[in-house]
Amino acid sequence: MRALVCEQTRGLEGLALKELRDPEPGACHVRIEVAAAGVNFADLLMLEGRYQERPPVPFVPGLEVAGTIDKVGAGAVLGGVEPGQRVLAFLDHGGFAEKTLARAEDVIPIPDEVDDVTAAGLAITYGTALGALSWRAQLLPGEVLLVHGAAGGVGLAAVEVGKAMGARVIATARGEARAALAAEHGADHALDSEDPELRTRIKDLTGGRGVDVVFDPVGGALFDLSLRVTAWEGRIVVVGFASGEIPQIPANLLLVKNIAALGFFWGSYRKHDPGRLRESFEQLFTWLDEGRIRPYVAQVLPLAQGQDALALLKERRSTGKVVVQVAAPPPSPGYRTAPPKLRGQARRRR
Numbered sequence: 001m002r003a004l005v006c007e008q009t010r011g012l013e014g015l016a017l018k019e020l021r022d023p024e025p026g027a028c029h030v031r032i033e034v035a036a037a038g039v040n041f042a043d044l045l046m047l048e049g050r051y052q053e054r055p056p057v058p059f060v061p062g063l064e065v066a067g068t069i070d071k072v073g074a075g076a077v078l079g080g081v082e083p084g085q086r087v088l089a090f091l092d093h094g095g096f097a098e099k100t101l102a103r104a105e106d107v108i109p110i111p112d113e114v115d116d117v118t119a120a121g122l123a124i125t126y127g128t129a130l131g132a133l134s135w136r137a138q139l140l141p142g143e144v145l146l147v148h149g150a151a152g153g154v155g156l157a158a159v160e161v162g163k164a165m166g167a168r169v170i171a172t173a174r175g176e177a178r179a180a181l182a183a184e185h186g187a188d189h190a191l192d193s194e195d196p197e198l199r200t201r202i203k204d205l206t207g208g209r210g211v212d213v214v215f216d217p218v219g220g221a222l223f224d225l226s227l228r229v230t231a232w233e234g235r236i237v238v239v240g241f242a243s244g245e246i247p248q249i250p251a252n253l254l255l256v257k258n259i260a261a262l263g264f265f266w267g268s269y270r271k272h273d274p275g276r277l278r279e280s281f282e283q284l285f286t287w288l289d290e291g292r293i294r295p296y297v298a299q300v301l302p303l304a305q306g307q308d309a310l311a312l313l314k315e316r317r318s319t320g321k322v323v324v325q326v327a328a329p330p331p332s333p334g335y336r337t338a339p340p341k342l343r344g345q346a347r348r349r350r
Helices: 041-047 116-120 121-136 151-166 176-184 198-205 221-229 251-256 266-272 274-290 303-314 340-349
Strands: 002-006 016-021 029-038 065-073 086-090 100-102 107-109 144-147 168-173 190-192 210-214 231-237 260-263 296-301 321-325
Touching: 016 303, 029 116, 029 121, 029 303, 041 107, 041 303, 065 100, 065 116, 065 198, 086 100, 100 190, 116 321, 121 210, 121 231, 121 274, 144 151, 144 221, 151 168, 151 176, 151 210, 168 176, 168 198, 168 296, 168 321, 176 190, 190 198, 190 260, 198 303, 221 231, 221 251, 221 340, 266 274, 296 303, 303 321
Parallel strands: 144 168, 144 210, 168 190, 210 231, 231 260, 296 321
Antiparallel strands: 002 016, 029 065, 029 100, 029 321, 065 086, 086 107
């Protein structure tokens, strides 16, 4: 099989497209013929040896895939999934390859009407948005949600999930064009994160009160701003540090306004609460079917250009989600050709 292999943890320079032997599933694992794989910021950290989990080199990066189960290892309990079925899967690594292994408990069936590219770009971003806003922040209908990095994959997902949960959403993104994209996906107010008056504008939009919940995958200066625009008893969910700067929290600001700063690492639920993680996809697929979320895949590149796909994230040239397409889409009757929003509208008209 072909695979994009990290031979040295030197970032993108350590990657090479290689021919490898097909992996064989061990106990409790399945093998998946990969159709598409999502690209994530965590992949870049792993390639640089800076991620929470550091596989020994050489390894194949890629944390989420969509494809078809083609072989099952001994003792694998599939729970309603069977060989030949289309699934999405969460991985420790190994997604940027024509075949990969996944734990049976990390495999979820894909509805027939959802295509592989959409499924591959859904798992981590929308799973993170839903988990952070529901499980950690406990966002309530009518509350004000501030989403930073709102034109990126996870930020755009948080905008849509926040709206689906009934929040009023203020989105920030770098530049007017990116802010406009967040508005197209449901943000009630979309602001340029580089605006020197950003703090004042957020305060004005909330009548001086501040926001109830902050979803922050950026860190750095935007986290510092968030502390000052969060309302009394507000919650800030720390999702990542795309800015490259990990903020130091002045605890006195948390104390004065009874603010809660909450960390959220979606991948940890695979170990600590896999049942809740799996159940969350029932909600996500329902919202997708209803047209309430519309995953935006901005770029789809072939496996041979996987390094370029990762570079789009590293250089912050991407919006929405970037997906590596490993296999051509099959000509199946249920294959979706219209955006989820159009499908939902068509259903309501009927």
